[in-house]
Amino acid sequence: MERRSRRENLGRAWYKFSRNSLSLVGAAMVLLVFFLAIFAPLVAPYPEHVKPFTDFANAKAPPSWAHPFGTD
Numbered sequence: 001m002e003r004r005s006r007r008e009n010l011g012r013a014w015y016k017f018s019r020n021s022l023s024l025v026g027a028a029m030v031l032l033v034f035f036l037a038i039f040a041p042l043v044a045p046y047p048e049h050v051k052p053f054t055d056f057a058n059a060k061a062p063p064s065w066a067h068p069f070g071t072d
Contacts, residue, residue, distance in 0.1 A: 063070045
């Protein structure tokens with residue numbers, strides 16, 4: 001029984017992977033998500049004029065007329 005080299009095994013695996021259309025679609029989706037995660041600040045920059053949504057100074061305020069159950 002002959003033993004194949006690592007390069008031959010990788011070549012065979014790549015050949016089988018590239019022949020399956022669903023595996024290529026899945027790889028494209030993973031690469032798209034990876035690309036968007038890395039370049040997210042460029043794709044959707046956070047506007048400078050928008051204030052933060054959470055007011056940390058009053059995050060644990062007690063109940064009031066504006067917030068009957070308090071704030072979290």
